């Protein structure tokens with residue numbers, strides 16, 4: 048997928064169309080998800096459109112990375128989930144119910160992994176935005192300060208979790224009871240299956256950064272935190 052420097056609304060539409068052509072499927076409009084679009088929709092599960100053009104996150108995350116990460120990896124999880132769930136007791140369940148129903152069941156690992164990865168990635172794309180980073184909205188910043196002591200400490204905890212996750216996984220800002228916290232998860236594991244409510248996430252699988260940063264995961268993580276993280280999305284999730 049070619050990068051476009053011209054960010055007009057027309058360009059955006061063209062990019063969307065390209066993504067739809069790549070995905071071959073879109074979540075039904077009007078579908079009700081709890082935290083991500085399409086998550087409440089019935090099967091077959093769709094690949095929700097990216098909330099921005101493929102070059103919107105440059106230079107931190109390039110359109111080339113997005114073309115593989117979204118167009119190949121995320122799409123493959125959707126396709127695998129639909130294939131694996133067909134004809135099973137999970138075939139008619141919305142995405143979030145599939146994730147919760149298969150979690151911790153050793154004989155359902157493949158369905159869980161793909162369903163959770165579909166959900167995690169849709170949540171990740173929304174956790175980022177062009178011109179993100181910076182200071183969180185006041186309402187969120189107050190909650191962060193009450194839980195971490197300072198906003199800087201919260202960012203530091205997120206960075207440490209993301210950098211220290213051994214192998215593939217995710218770093219999350221979560222609501223745990225009435226406090227905010229930071230957790231990390233391995234592979235497809237997601238706070239969706241716990242009592243914690245996910246507020247935002249950073250993907251630290253190598254496919255998220257290797258084309259742009261190679262082995263320098265910390266550089267990717269810190270650039271995301273400084274320039275892309277969507278604090279407004281975290282605040283929205285807090286009040287959902």
Ligand code: MN
Pocket residue numbers: 116120168250252254255
């Ligand atoms: Mn990923």
